[in-house]
Amino acid sequence: MSTSWSWYVIALAALNLLGITWLLWWTSKRRPGDPKPEETSHYWDEDITEYNKPMPRWWIQGFYISIAFGFAYFFWYGGLGKYPGYSGWTSKTEHAQDKAVWDETLAETFRPYEGQPIDQLAGDPVALNLGRSIFANTCATCHGSSAQGAIGYPNLTDDIWHWGGEPETILETILDGREGVMPEWGKVLTGMGGENAIDYVIAYVRALGTDQTTRNDFMAARGKKLYDGVCVACHGVEGKGNQALGAPDLTDDYWMYGDSKESLYETIENGRHGVMPAHRDLLGETRTRLVAAYIWSLSNTPADSKAAQ
Numbered sequence: 001m002s003t004s005w006s007w008y009v010i011a012l013a014a015l016n017l018l019g020i021t022w023l024l025w026w027t028s029k030r031r032p033g034d035p036k037p038e039e040t041s042h043y044w045d046e047d048i049t050e051y052n053k054p055m056p057r058w059w060i061q062g063f064y065i066s067i068a069f070g071f072a073y074f075f076w077y078g079g080l081g082k083y084p085g086y087s088g089w090t091s092k093t094e095h096a097q098d099k100a101v102w103d104e105t106l107a108e109t110f111r112p113y114e115g116q117p118i119d120q121l122a123g124d125p126v127a128l129n130l131g132r133s134i135f136a137n138t139c140a141t142c143h144g145s146s147a148q149g150a151i152g153y154p155n156l157t158d159d160i161w162h163w164g165g166e167p168e169t170i171l172e173t174i175l176d177g178r179e180g181v182m183p184e185w186g187k188v189l190t191g192m193g194g195e196n197a198i199d200y201v202i203a204y205v206r207a208l209g210t211d212q213t214t215r216n217d218f219m220a221a222r223g224k225k226l227y228d229g230v231c232v233a234c235h236g237v238e239g240k241g242n243q244a245l246g247a248p249d250l251t252d253d254y255w256m257y258g259d260s261k262e263s264l265y266e267t268i269e270n271g272r273h274g275v276m277p278a279h280r281d282l283l284g285e286t287r288t289r290l291v292a293a294y295i296w297s298l299s300n301t302p303a304d305s306k307a308a309q
Contacts, residue, residue: 001081001082002082003081003082005081006080006081006082006083007081008081009080009081010080010081010083013074013079013080017067017070017071020067021064021067024060024063024064024067028054028055028060030054035052037051037052037053037054038051040052076089077089078090109130110130110286110287110290111286113127113130113286113289113290114285114286115286115289116289117167118167118168118170118171118289118292118293118296119167119293119296119300121289121290121293122293122294122296122297122300127290127293128293128294128297130290131290131291131292131293131294131295131297132294134283134287134290134291134294135147135291135294135295138279138282138283138291139291139295143155143156147295147298149256151256151257151258152256152257152272152274153256154256155254156295156298156299157298157299158254158299159299160248160249160252160254161243162180162241162243162246162247162248162256163178163243163246164243165296165299165300167292167293167296170292170295170296171288171289171292173276174276174279174283174288174291174292174295175278175279175280175285175288176278176280177275177276177277177278177279178246178274178275178276179246179273179274179275179276180246180272180273180274180275180276181271181272181273181274182267182271182272182273183271184269184270184271185198185230185231185268185269185271186198186268186269186270188230189201189226189230189268192226192229192230193222193225193226196219197226198265198268198269199219199223199265200219200220200222200223200226201223201226201227201230201231201268202223202261202264202265202268203219203220203222203223204219204220204221204222204223204224204226204227205223205227205239205250205264206220207220207223208238208239208250208251209239209250209251209252209253227239234247235247235248235249235250238251239251256274257272
């Protein structure tokens with residue numbers, strides 16, 4: 001806050017407190033010539049009279065004490081712009097102190113799980129419950145409370161992983177985030193294969209997978225040439241994708257942005273840009289391990305559980 005704004009706040013606070021003090025003093029005193037409290041000339045039913053008596057002295061003194069408390073509060077705690085109070089107290093400092101206390105409490109809770117393998121944590125019911133709670137507070141906003149995702153957000157309960165589903169890979173994804181980019185290929189493909197080029201590529205991509213209801217061998221054959229010239233670099237010759245790049249497998253039946261022709265057309269023509277935020281600073285490594293264990297357990301059976309069975 002600038003100095004001018006600080007002085008504006010000081011002036012506003014001082015005028016309010018002084019104005020209230022003056023108003024209380026002015027209205028509480030009686031002056032020569034004022035009518036008596038019972039002489040208001042307001043009568044009802046001949047025996048009901050309205051009086052105009054001043055407030056009790058103790059009540060007025062209470063108001064003065066409250067005003068004095070306001071001045072003392074500003075002096076001790078601050079609140080006058082950028083100038084601190086005499087005590088040096090700030091809400092930021094108090095928040096930091098409280099946070100440090102609770103951070104230490106959380107650290108004590110999570111300390112037994114430091115550095116433990118993901119699959120081992122997934123076999124610990126207590127660790128799994130902690131991971132579920134962290135997921136609900138942090139991850140469910142995008143992936144849903146059931147972790148089944150939504151359009152543009154991957155399903156975490158199946159065995160399809162664009163960046164890899166190994167325990168340490170999942171941990172790396174949550175800690176440092178991912179950025180998946182599907183470039184805009186509309187103009188490039190149109191220049192190579194004409195105005196129907198994207199439709200040809202969609203036909204070939206669908207022919208790669210399990211969707212045979214809309215298969216068109218003629219269009220797919222033309223789409224293969226375009227695919228081999230543009231898409232093969234990321235998705236591979238067989239369309240199996242590349243987890244090192246986050247390029248999805250095109251032969252399965254999972255489409256993160258939808259499997260309609262309109263959605264596929266939008267993806268190829270204008271591209272997609274998906275970002276998984278890094279959570280290292282937000283959660284720290286141990287809490288990330290716990291939530292990674294919970295996510296991994298949704299599509300895997302922990303080794304400990306297998307042994308028990």
